Amino acid sequence: MFFTRMVARSFSRQLRKRLLIALTVGLSAAVSVAMLGVVFDVGDKLTAELTTYGSNIVVQPKANAVVTDLYGAGGGGTDNGNNGAASSQDPTAFLNESDASNIKKIFWAYNITNFAPELTIHASVNGTDTPLVGTWFNKTLHLASGETTVVGVQDGMRSWWKTSGRWPKDGAAEGMIGSKAAARLGVRTGDTITLGKNGRAQAITIVGQYTSGDNDDNAIYTPTTVTQTLAGQPDSVNKIEVKALTTPDNDLARKAAKNPAALSQDEWETWYCTAYPSSIAYQIEEALPGAVAKQVRQVAALQGNVLNKTRAVMILMTALTLIAAAVAVANLMAASITERSSELALLKALGATDSKVSRLMLAETATVSLAGALVGGAVGSGLAQIIGHVVFGSSITMRPMVYLLVFVLLAVVVCVASLSSIRSILSVHPAEVLHGR
Numbered sequence: 001m002f003f004t005r006m007v008a009r010s011f012s013r014q015l016r017k018r019l020l021i022a023l024t025v026g027l028s029a030a031v032s033v034a035m036l037g038v039v040f041d042v043g044d045k046l047t048a049e050l051t052t053y054g055s056n057i058v059v060q061p062k063a064n065a066v067v068t069d070l071y072g073a074g075g076g077g078t079d080n081g082n083n084g085a086a087s088s089q090d091p092t093a094f095l096n097e098s099d100a101s102n103i104k105k106i107f108w109a110y111n112i113t114n115f116a117p118e119l120t121i122h123a124s125v126n127g128t129d130t131p132l133v134g135t136w137f138n139k140t141l142h143l144a145s146g147e148t149t150v151v152g153v154q155d156g157m158r159s160w161w162k163t164s165g166r167w168p169k170d171g172a173a174e175g176m177i178g179s180k181a182a183a184r185l186g187v188r189t190g191d192t193i194t195l196g197k198n199g200r201a202q203a204i205t206i207v208g209q210y211t212s213g214d215n216d217d218n219a220i221y222t223p224t225t226v227t228q229t230l231a232g233q234p235d236s237v238n239k240i241e242v243k244a245l246t247t248p249d250n251d252l253a254r255k256a257a258k259n260p261a262a263l264s265q266d267e268w269e270t271w272y273c274t275a276y277p278s279s280i281a282y283q284i285e286e287a288l289p290g291a292v293a294k295q296v297r298q299v300a301a302l303q304g305n306v307l308n309k310t311r312a313v314m315i316l317m318t319a320l321t322l323i324a325a326a327v328a329v330a331n332l333m334a335a336s337i338t339e340r341s342s343e344l345a346l347l348k349a350l351g352a353t354d355s356k357v358s359r360l361m362l363a364e365t366a367t368v369s370l371a372g373a374l375v376g377g378a379v380g381s382g383l384a385q386i387i388g389h390v391v392f393g394s395s396i397t398m399r400p401m402v403y404l405l406v407f408v409l410l411a412v413v414v415c416v417a418s419l420s421s422i423r424s425i426l427s428v429h430p431a432e433v434l435h436g437r
Contacts, residue, residue, distance in 0.1 A: 017336050018368050021329055025369040025410060026376035028325035032406045033380025035314040038387055041396045042310055055157065055241035057281050059293045063093035090121045090231070091238035097224060098235055099288050101141050103242060104149060106283040111245045111275050116153045117237035119227045124196040125185055131219040132195065134227025139170045157243060165189040165208030170223050176208040178217035197230040242284065246277045253278050322413050329417035333365060362418055369414045377403055
């Protein structure tokens with residue numbers, strides 16, 4: 001009881017220094033909670049942010065994938081990226097369009113946020129050869145589970161396009177033309193053009209125009225029914241673009257990407273049940289007969305590099321904040337002990353041992369630091385949400401482990417800072433201090 005009263009009465013003295021210690025620990029707690037909260041949640045946020053710029057997995061027929069691996073070409077209508085109109089040749093190998101919905105049946109179905117099949121051919125428009133990309137724009141799928149989902153390029157697969165007019169409707173005789181193709185053909189929104197190929201003809205209405213900044217500007221996008229009719233290839237597509245929320249690659253994922261058969265049973269289960277791009281691609285191959293699914297390496301590499309650098313910066317900021325807090329608390333305590341040397345000398349003269357005096361100082365500092373840490377933790381949670389909304393446009397999920405880790409780190413920091421200052425108590429000699437020597 002006497003010890004508790006001593007601690008309580010200490011706050012009526014040196015209030016300014018007590019508040020400075022609380023403020024220092026509070027600021028450190030706020031920054032640490034905010035930074036570590038973002039670190040533990042930034043993976044999903046960064047993946048979602050990067051996948052707004054197109055697909056990160058491309059599915060092709062096996063024959064096309066072999067050509068791509070050998071020659072770096074698209075294998076007839078694809079270029080292993082988002083430029084579906086880059087190739088000058090029509091595809092010769094196909095996937096079944098009706099099988100595309102199987103992508104939503106894999107283990108990581110909820111991580112598949114969007115996908116769109118494509119059939120890229122070349123057709124004649126007023127005697128000019130023009131790339132034609134058949135795809136889904138805003139298609140509603142009714143899954144075997146009873147759920148419905150909307151997929152297609154209109155919903156985030158071409159978010160960087162600058163568009164005018166409107167998007168074509170799936171199943172309709174409509175199209176959206178690229179800016180370069182529109183200039184070359186003299187076509188404007190609202191015009192009706194006739195597409196011709198191998199004696200077949202199809203009239204479509206241009207309902208919109210887009211600018212992509214790449215080779216797609218030379219193409220016309222239409223529903224798959226239009227390109228399939230012109231090509232004489234019903235229910236056929238030559239590529240499926242998939243947008244998925246994934247976990248950045250690590251050594252296990254890279255090992256599995258080279259040869260899944262080389263994994264041990266435990267490695268296999270860990271890899272298969274983690275949302276790596278390679279494991280999602282593997283499961284897509286299981287769901288689509290005759291398909292090869294590959295991650296878009298540029299997106300995966302960018303995601304991993306940016307994520308690692310972002311985490312490194314935030315962890316470094318946390319470490320620097322904790323070091324600054326340690327230095328500040330040590331200096332404030334040293335100043336406090338110097339000012340209270342007479343009081344401490346009197347306590348020792350009355351029989352208090354060095355350990356008891358040290359416990360008193362530690363208890364005072366711990367109480368002040370705990371108050372600052374609690375307030376700082378609450379402020380840090382709010383700061384993390386501000387960072388999440390400003391940077392990622394969504395809230396940050398604060399995990400209990402973040403608070404536990406921050407409080408443990410602060411406890412260590414305060415103890416180290418206190419012990420380095422409390423050592424000076426040992427040098428306090430009551431006779432010398434009380435006699436003013």
